[in-house]
Amino acid sequence: MTMTETILTNARIVLVDEVVPGTLVIRDGKIADIAGGVTRAGEDMEGDFVIPGLVELHTDHLEGHYAPRPKVRWNPIASVLAHDAQVATAGITTVFDALRVGMDFEADLTMEDMRRLADAIEDSVRENRVRADHFVHLRCEVSAPDCLEAFALFDGDDRVKMASLMDHAPGQRQFASLDAYAMYYMGKLKMSEEAFRAYCDKRIAQSQENSAPNRIAISQACRERGIVLASHDDATVEHVSEAIEQGIRVAEFPTTQEAAAASKNAGLGVLMGAPNVMRGGSHSGNVSARQLASEGLLDILSSDYIPFSLIQSAFFIGEAVDSISLPAAVAMVSKNPAEAVGLTDRGVIEPGRRADLVRVRVDDHVPVVRTVWREGRRVA
Secondary structure (H helix, E strand, C coil): CCCCEEEEEEEEEECCCCEEEEEEEEECCEEEEEEECCCCCCEECCCCEEEECEEEEEECHHHHHHCCCCCCCCCHHHHHHHHHHHHHHCCEEEEEEEEEECCCCCCCCCHHHHHHHHHHHHHHHHCCCCCCEEEEEEEEECCCCCHHHHHHCCCCCCCEEEEEEECCCCCCHHHCCHHHHHHHHHHHHCCCHHHHHHHHHHHHHHHHHHHHHHHHHHHHHHHHHCCEEEEECCCCHHHHHHHHHCCCCEEECCCCHHHHHHHHHCCCEEEEEHHHHHHCCCCCCCCCHHHHHHCCCCCEEECECCCCHHHHHHHHHHHHCCCCCHHHHHHCCCHHHHHHCCCCCCCCCCCCCECCEEEEEEECCEEEEEEEEECCEECC
């Protein structure tokens, strides 16, 4: 077998706890050596940063490619490839594509659409069409009557590595404030006040009937299958206690400082949205990711609905929160998410790890992704 070797020199290499000017050697898809100084051999990085490939645990971005307009459906493989190209060129080398399980009233998608997208992801991985390493994350809307039926469509699916338990009914978690819920959904669905009240009554009734049994059933199934469980939009200490009982490992988007602190103290990985970091606050009026970062309560960032926001936030958050170094910020988008889901072969630049790497130059406070490698192979 022919050995392949790539040398990257004159780089600012972002390690776990320091930035080292030097040279990086890639051999057969893995990091073989890291050394200080510049060599004559190899590709000149021109002083650019080289960071680990980004690990994205929760992106809703794929759905927009598949259903770009109401009632419009795009070819699922083409949708995956368009999504994949945008993800990879944003420096993301491992991505957990979030697919909804359990349909909201307003959803212009069905459970069959989600299974179709999962099939397209898996077929594209198998046929080596994609640039990033793709896994499936099931967003389980536990208040929905069809949640368990939709979840069953993924039985035996080995690419499913993560599932989150969420309840978007009014008065719950993300939308504990009915005013915020009204602003979001009345604007989104163009409802009258009377129609909105009826909508709320129905959503609340469904939540009361379905949420508790669905949480128990899905969390049990995920524990049996080794699927990493995440809570979603926890708002209280009681929510966090419930999450711990269910075997949750990642606290996604806690809506209050109280819930984030309880999650952190319990050893859960606290995940917040990179758009929240960049905007300076939550679009729903919940706790600011910057605030949690300043209090040491933030572990993981997710691009959520804007792929580029992940690398953007890694190079920005240190400007907003003085206590966060560049290596610590990069860990939030590489090492920490990888460890949270048990991917111990990536997320850090050190010998023996996968050569998932991103070359980045910062121009006018904006990171410019210049090159991306996955397992030593250039993909962007």
